[in-house]
Amino acid sequence: MIKKVVVLTGAGISAESGIKTFRDSAGLWEGHDVMEVASPRGFYKNPELVLNFYNQRRKQLLMVSPNIAHLNLVTLERSFDVKIITQNVDDLHERAGSSEVTHLHGELLKARSSIDENIVLNWNKELVLGDLCLKGSQLRPHIVWFGESVPMLKKAIEITQEADVLVVIGTSLQVYPAASLIDFIKPNTPIYFIDPEPAILERIFSNLTIIKEVASVGTSKLLSLLVD
Numbered sequence: 722m723i724k725k726v727v728v729l730t731g732a733g734i735s736a737e738s739g740i741k742t743f744r745d746s747a748g749l750w751e752g753h754d755v756m757e758v759a760s761p762r763g764f765y766k767n768p769e770l771v772l773n774f775y776n777q778r779r780k781q782l783l784m785v786s787p788n789i790a791h792l793n794l795v796t797l798e799r800s801f802d803v804k805i806i807t808q809n810v811d812d813l814h815e816r817a818g819s820s821e822v823t824h825l826h827g828e829l830l831k832a833r834s835s836i837d838e839n840i841v842l843n844w845n846k847e848l849v850l851g852d853l854c855l856k857g858s859q860l861r862p863h864i865v866w867f868g869e870s871v872p873m874l875k876k877a878i879e880i881t882q883e884a885d886v887l888v889v890i891g892t893s894l895q896v897y898p899a900a901s902l903i904d905f906i907k908p909n910t911p912i913y914f915i916d917p918e919p920a921i922l923e924r925i926f927s928n929l930t931i932i933k934e935v936a937s938v939g940t941s942k943l944l945s946l947l948v949d
Contacts, residue, residue, distance in 0.1 A: 726801040726947070727884035728794060729902060731808045733891020733916055734936040737788040738813055740781065760867045764835075768859065769850055775862040776847045779829050782811050783845065790890065790936035791817035793944055800948050801886075806877045808892060808899050810864055823880065825873050825899055831863035838872070874898050881905045888913045888943065891936050893920040913946070915939030 732740075757763045758774040795818040797803050804821045805814050810829040814822045834840035834854035841863055842854070852860045865871055881887070881902045887910055894900045903912070911928040917935050930946075932939040 723800075723802045724885040725883050726797060726803045726886045726888060727881055728797075728803060728805045728888040728890060729807075729881075729892060729899070730805060730814070730890045731892025731899075734788075734790050734807075735809050735811055735813055736891065737790060737935060737937050738785045740785055740811060740813075756867065759864070761869065764861060764866070768861075771862070772848050772850065775829065775864070776849075778810075779845070779847075782829055785813075787813045787817035788937055790940045791819070793937075793940035795819055796944060797947070804880050806880060806899075806902065823873050823877055825865070825871055825877055827862070827864035829862070829864070832860040833863045835859050835861045871898055877902055878905050882907070884910055886911050886913070886947070888915065890915045890939065892916070895920055913943055915943065 753770075753774065757767070758771050764771045791813050794803060794805065794814070798820060803819070804823070805819050806823045806825060807814060808825050810824065810827050812828065812830050830843065830845050832842050832844035832848050832852070834856060836858040837854070837856060840854045840856065842860070844860075844863075848860060848862065850859065854860055882905050884906055887903065887906050889903070889912065892899070893916075894903060906912070909928055911930070912926050913930050913932060915932045915934060915936060916939070917933060919931050919933060932942050934942065
């Protein structure tokens with residue numbers, strides 16, 4: 722039986738493609754308070770600011786490409802049943818060729834109705850005031866903002882529960898609810914934690930292997946460890 726490898730990815734895997742990590746040491750996103758650009762309250766207060774913020778992120782995304790780390794995960798699919806759960810809102814896993822990707826925090830290249838979250842459209846251009854869904858409401862970025870539920874969390878938990886191997890790449894595992902996923906693995910599941918500055922995990926895991934490298938180097942080492 723082919724082993725199931727579940728990969729949880731964060732900002733660190735996309736950083737090598739040139740995508741900025743939004744939040745700096747002061748907790749600001751591109752000079753904005755996070756609640757101004759990543760909360761329902763911020764959107765209703767100043768929708769133009771929020772739309773422009775994500776327009777800039779979308780424009781940046783369309784100028785970059787998947788890196789070696791993304792491609793290494795595609796290579797991993799040749800030997801394992803690989804499912805990716807990402808906290809990232811970019812589409813670099815998909816562009817690299819990964820076949821199963823679950824986005825916990827939404828997708829930058831999609832927009833959705835501000836009154837019906839089930840109306841989701843592919844969107845790779847600027848999103849401006851006056852862009853409406855079929856029900857006549859303003860479209861908003863298809864992003865899970867602070868204070869909103871995480872619709873894909875249940876699916877992510879179910880995927881994690883089936884893991885024979887868990888790989889964590891480029892995330893501190895400090896941001897919930899994504900950080901809670903590690904609590905749903907089966908006992909003694911091998912964990913590979915790839916990060917140049919890995920955070921200290923709150924729980925002690927007997928089968929933990931830390932690969933203290935950036936994602937491109939770390940995933941190359943992972944391939945050598947997992948693939949005969």
